[in-house]
Amino acid sequence: MSYQSDLYQQVILDHNKNPRNFREIEGHSNSCDGYNPLCGDKINIHMQINESGLIEDIAFSGSGCAISKASASMMTVNMKGKTVADARVMFEEFHKMITGVMEPQPGAHHLGKLTIFQGVREFPSRIKCASLAWHTLVCAIDKTGETTIE
Amino acid sequence: MGLNKKPELMPEIEKIRADFPMLSAKVGDRPLVYLDNAATTHKPLAVIERIRKFDSQQYATVRRGSYRMGEWATEMFEDSRKKVAAFINAGDHRQIVFTSGATMSMNLVAHSFGRKFIGAGDEIIISNMEHHANIVPWQLLCLEKGCVLKVIPITDSGELIMGEFDKLLSPKTKLVAITHSSNVLGTVNPIKEIVKKAHAAGAKVLVDAAQSTPHMKIDVKEMDCDFLAFSGHKMYGPSGIGVLYGKYEVLESMPPFLAGGDMINSVTLARTTFAKPPGRFEAGTPPISQVIGLGAAVDYLSAIGLDRISAYEQSLLEYGTELLGKIDGLRIIGTAPHKAAIISFWLGAAHPHDVITIIDQDGIAVRGGHHCAQPVMERFGIPATTRASLSFYNKYEELDQLAESLKKVIKVFG
Numbered sequence: 001m002s003y004q005s006d007l008y009q010q011v012i013l014d015h016n017k018n019p020r021n022f023r024e025i026e027g028h029s030n031s032c033d034g035y036n037p038l039c040g041d042k043i044n045i046h047m048q049i050n051e052s053g054l055i056e057d058i059a060f061s062g063s064g065c066a067i068s069k070a071s072a073s074m075m076t077v078n079m080k081g082k083t084v085a086d087a088r089v090m091f092e093e094f095h096k097m098i099t100g101v102m103e104p105q106p107g108a109h110h111l112g113k114l115t116i117f118q119g120v121r122e123f124p125s126r127i128k129c130a131s132l133a134w135h136t137l138v139c140a141i142d143k144t145g146e147t148t149i150e
Numbered sequence: 151m152g153l154n155k156k157p158e159l160m161p162e163i164e165k166i167r168a169d170f171p172m173l174s175a176k177v178g179d180r181p182l183v184y185l186d187n188a189a190t191t192h193k194p195l196a197v198i199e200r201i202r203k204f205d206s207q208q209y210a211t212v213r214r215g216s217y218r219m220g221e222w223a224t225e226m227f228e229d230s231r232k233k234v235a236a237f238i239n240a241g242d243h244r245q246i247v248f249t250s251g252a253t254m255s256m257n258l259v260a261h262s263f264g265r266k267f268i269g270a271g272d273e274i275i276i277s278n279m280e281h282h283a284n285i286v287p288w289q290l291l292c293l294e295k296g297c298v299l300k301v302i303p304i305t306d307s308g309e310l311i312m313g314e315f316d317k318l319l320s321p322k323t324k325l326v327a328i329t330h331s332s333n334v335l336g337t338v339n340p341i342k343e344i345v346k347k348a349h350a351a352g353a354k355v356l357v358d359a360a361q362s363t364p365h366m367k368i369d370v371k372e373m374d375c376d377f378l379a380f381s382g383h384k385m386y387g388p389s390g391i392g393v394l395y396g397k398y399e400v401l402e403s404m405p406p407f408l409a410g411g412d413m414i415n416s417v418t419l420a421r422t423t424f425a426k427p428p429g430r431f432e433a434g435t436p437p438i439s440q441v442i443g444l445g446a447a448v449d450y451l452s453a454i455g456l457d458r459i460s461a462y463e464q465s466l467l468e469y470g471t472e473l474l475g476k477i478d479g480l481r482i483i484g485t486a487p488h489k490a491a492i493i494s495f496w497l498g499a500a501h502p503h504d505v506i507t508i509i510d511q512d513g514i515a516v517r518g519g520h521h522c523a524q525p526v527m528e529r530f531g532i533p534a535t536t537r538a539s540l541s542f543y544n545k546y547e548e549l550d551q552l553a554e555s556l557k558k559v560i561k562v563f564g
C-alpha cells in the first residue's frame with residue numbers, strides 16, 4: 001500500500017489542482033450544502049434538473065482536502081447528461097466501492113473512471129472525504145437542503 | 151537564533167522516553183513519532199503502574215466509610231486531591247473538584263454558577279481563540295438566560311487585543327471565561343492582568359488551563375482566578391478525569407450541578423441539604439482509579455520540574471518554528487511571542503487532511519482539522535490547520551523527521 005499509487009494518483013491530483021465545474025449555477029433547480037464536521041470540509045452542489053429528470057448542469061463550490069475536491073470534480077463531470085435515476089445507482093455503486101463492499105469488476109458497474117477512488121478503502125479515515133460530494137448530490141436531488149455525514 | 155539544538159536542557163531525555171511505553175510503539179514498520187500532545191498525552195509507567203497496583207491490590211469504593219479497605223482507598227483518593235491542590239498552588243484542597251475533564255469543569259460552572267448568578271442582559275466575555283468547550287456552554291446559557299456573549303478579538307499573530315478587552319468590560323460583565331493557552335495558536339494569555347481588570351469590574355474569571363497545566367507552572371494564588379479547568383489526559387494522566395479549581399467562597403455560593411449520592415448532607419423525601427464543596431459537585435461514584443492515576447501524573451511532572459519542562463519545550467518550539475519556517479509555502483498560524491510548544495501551520499499546496507495522511511505513512515502523528523476551535527480558523531481565513539504539539543518527551547530529531555516528511559507532501563502536491 002502506498003499513498004502515492006493508491007490514493008494520490010495523478011488524475012486525482014489534477015482534479016484537485018484544476019477542479020472541473022467549480023462554480024455556482026445561477027437559478028439552479030436543486031442545491032445542497034454538505035458538511036463533514038470531523039474535518040470541517042464543506043461542499044455545496046448546484047444542479048439544473050429538467051422536468052424529465054435529466055441533469056442538464058451540475059457544479060460545486062466549497063473547500064476541502066484533495067480527495068473531497070477531486071471526488072466532487074470527477075462526480076460532476078460524470079453526472080452531466082445523466083438522469084436522476086442513474087445518479088442514484090452510481091451513488092450506491094460508488095459507496096459500495098469505497099467501503100470495500102463491491103469490487104469494481106469491469107462491466108459490473110457504471111462508474112467508469114471513478115474507480116480510481118477505490119484506493120480510498122485502504123485509508124478508512126478518508127472514506128468520508130471521497131463520499132461527501134456524493135451524499136451532497138443525493139441531498140440536492142432530494143431537496144433536503146443540508147446534509148452532514150457522520 | 152539559528153537552528154540550535156539544546157539537548158543539555160533535558161540531558162536524561164532517553165531515560166524519560168523509556169518511562170513512556172507508548173513511545174516505543176510502531177506504526178506499521180515505522181517507529182511512532184508522536185507530535186499530537188495537545189490532543190492527548192501518553193502515560194509514564196509511574197502512572198500505569200500506580201493504577202495497576204491500586205486496581206489489583208487496593209481498589210475499593212471511596213467515601214462510603216465502612217471497612218478498612220474503603221477507608222484506605224478514600225485516603226489515597228483524597229491524597230490525590232491534595233497533590234493536585236499543591237500542583238496548582240491552590241492551598242486549601244477543598245477547592246479541588248474532580249470532574250470528568252475540562253469540558254465538564256466548564257459546563258459545571260455554566261450550569262451552577264451561570265444559572266444562579268448570570269441573568270438577562272448580563273454579559274460574559276470570552277475570546278476569539280477559545281476551544282468549543284469554552285464557547286458552547288456560554289452560548290447555551292445565554293439562550294436560556296438572555297445573557298450576552300462578548301468576544302475579545304485577536305491580532306494576526308494570535309494575541310488578545312487587550313485594549314478591546316478593556317472596552318468590553320463593564321458593570322454588566324459577570325464572567326470572563328478565557329483560555330490560558332490556545333490549543334491551536336499556542337498563545338499564552340496574560341491571565342494576571344485579565345483577572346485584575348475583571349475583578350475591578352466586579353466579574354469572576356474562569357481560566358481554561360487544559361493546554362497550560364502540562365507545560366508550565368500554574369499558581370492559582372498568583373493568578374487570582376476564580377475558576378481553573380483542566381484535564382488529566384492532557385497532562386500524562388488518565389482520561390475520564392478532570393479538575394475544576396474554584397475559590398472556596400465562590401464554590402460555596404454555588405448550587406449543585408449533578409444530583410445524586412455523595413453530594414448531600416441529608417435527604418428526606420421532603421427536603422435535601424447539600425454537602426459542602428467539593429463534595430457538593432461530585433455526585434455519584436467518582437472515577438476512582440483515574441483520580442489515583444492523576445495523583446501519580448502530578449508526582450511525575452513535579453519530579454522532573456515544570457520549569458525544566460518549560461525551558462526544554464520552549465527550545466523545541468524555537469527549533470521547530472525555525473525549521474518549519476524554512477519550508478516553502480508553509481505559513482505558521484500563531485506567532486505570538488509568548489507561546490506554548492504548539493506549531494500550527496497551513497501548507498499552501500496541500501490541505502491538512504492530505505498532509506496527515508501522507509506523513510502518517512512515516513509514522514508521524516500530528517493532527518489536522520479545526521481542532522474544535524472553528525472561530526480561530528475563521529479569524530485566519532483557513533478551513534483547518536496541521537498542528538504539531540510538543541512535549542518534553544519529544545526530541546529535536548523528531549522535528550527533523552517532520553520537516554523531511556513535509557517535504558514529501560510538497561513533492562506530491564508540487
Ligand SMILES: Cc1ncc(COP(=O)(O)O)c(C=O)c1O
Pocket residue numbers: 188189250251252253254281283284329331332333358360361381522
Ligand atoms: C484549550 C482546551 N480547552 C478544553 C479542552 C477540552 O478538554 P477535554 O476534551 O479533555 O474535556 C481542550 C481539549 O482539546 C482544549 O485544548
